Amino acid sequence: MNKIFPCQEREADRIVYALVHAAHELERRYDEALLPEGLTAAKFAALCKLVQAGRALGLGELAEQLTCVRSNITQLVDRLESDGLVVRVVDPADRRTVRAQVTELGMKRHTEGSKHVEELLEAISTSLKGQDLAAFENVLSALLM
Amino acid sequence: MNKIFPCQEREADRIVYALVHAAHELERRYDEALLPEGLTAAKFAALCKLVQAGRALGLGELAEQLTCVRSNITQLVDRLESDGLVVRVVDPADRRTVRAQVTELGMKRHTEGSKHVEELLEAISTSLKGQDLAAFENVLSALLM
DNA sequence: AAGATTTTGTTCATATATGAATAATGCAGG
DNA sequence: CCTGCATTATTCATATATGAACAAAATCTT
Numbered sequence: 001m002n003k004i005f006p007c008q009e010r011e012a013d014r015i016v017y018a019l020v021h022a023a024h025e026l027e028r029r030y031d032e033a034l035l036p037e038g039l040t041a042a043k044f045a046a047l048c049k050l051v052q053a054g055r056a057l058g059l060g061e062l063a064e065q066l067t068c069v070r071s072n073i074t075q076l077v078d079r080l081e082s083d084g085l086v087v088r089v090v091d092p093a094d095r096r097t098v099r100a101q102v103t104e105l106g107m108k109r110h111t112e113g114s115k116h117v118e119e120l121l122e123a124i125s126t127s128l129k130g131q132d133l134a135a136f137e138n139v140l141s142a143l144l145m
Numbered sequence: 146m147n148k149i150f151p152c153q154e155r156e157a158d159r160i161v162y163a164l165v166h167a168a169h170e171l172e173r174r175y176d177e178a179l180l181p182e183g184l185t186a187a188k189f190a191a192l193c194k195l196v197q198a199g200r201a202l203g204l205g206e207l208a209e210q211l212t213c214v215r216s217n218i219t220q221l222v223d224r225l226e227s228d229g230l231v232v233r234v235v236d237p238a239d240r241r242t243v244r245a246q247v248t249e250l251g252m253k254r255h256t257e258g259s260k261h262v263e264e265l266l267e268a269i270s271t272s273l274k275g276q277d278l279a280a281f282e283n284v285l286s287a288l289l290m
Numbered sequence: 291a292a293g294a295t296t297t298t299g300t301t302c303a304t305a306t307a308t309g310a311a312t313a314a315t316g317c318a319g320g
Numbered sequence: 321c322c323t324g325c326a327t328t329a330t331t332c333a334t335a336t337a338t339g340a341a342c343a344a345a346a347t348c349t350t
């Protein structure tokens with residue numbers, strides 16, 4: 001939903017609205033790029049972190065890497081597991097921790113998904129040619145203060 | 146979740162990541178501003194559209210104004226109704242359409258919420274002083290092409 | 291007028307996210 | 321060693337969002 005900032009009278013309103021709108025649009029394109037692999041942004045992000053780590057991460061670690069709460073990861077790993085992309089492995093050393101281990105299928109989907117994301121980023125990169133990105137990043141920084 | 150763009154190697158990656166991150170942060174601050182009124186961004190946006198319209202809008206109209214699907218509005222109006230901020234009114238002229246009518250409490254919450262949002266936008270406006278907003282908007286436009 | 295189509299809202303299944311409460315396990319200090 | 325505290329994941333309730341399937345009502349077509 002385009003929920004935020006229903007009025008856009010002054011400049012700040014317009015800027016913030018445009019920013020949020022652009023972010024949502026990019027997220028949509030990102031999901032769209034992953035759709036052919038049966039992935040979503042959330043699933044792909046988790047796979048990326050696991051592949052990057054090169055080992056089975058505890059769900060808490062994963063939550064930290066993805067900056068979200070643990071209960072979210074519990075559900076996400078449920079879905080990834082039912083897709084056959086990861087398996088839960090109990091750590092024998094600490095029987096509280098459950099690790100997510102990427103399966104072979106998970107690896108494959110990650111590789112394919114990466115290609116699609118790569119294409120998307122190429123396209124974005126191209127359309128950003130000649131833009132004043134430094135000014136852009138300055139505004140983003142200013143916004144977060 | 147900070148799901149999108151798990152790698153930030155090239156410039157485009159960094160830009161897009163920063164953009165999405167900033168948007169989420171702004172949404173968080175927006176929700177935070179509305180929290181004292183017991184509102185959320187979604188609820189407030191719906192109230193805004195209804196107040197702006199100055200009449201009871203059909204749920205389909207509301208969905209269109211908020212750029213989301215109808216089933217979303219059904220649920221949102223359920224919650225608004227159980228908060229006592231709107232009531233559903235059946236249109237006698239077309240018995241299919243259900244209109245959302247803002248209650249007195251809804252008006253009050255909208256007014257109070259608007260003040261908080263106003264403050265947030267003031268703060269943002271201040272922190273954007275002296276920034277190159279034209280360049281910023283150019284980059285946003287370029288991104289959406 | 292009867293039948294087909296469109297419009298409208300709801301319901302259901304699903305995905306994503308949060309936060310509170312809970313259960314199981316591990317650990318530190320007495 | 322036990323007791324209390326911390327950590328870990330899960331469950332539950334909730335909010336937001338989508339899209340498919342549905343039911344009721346209105347409209348169009350013949």
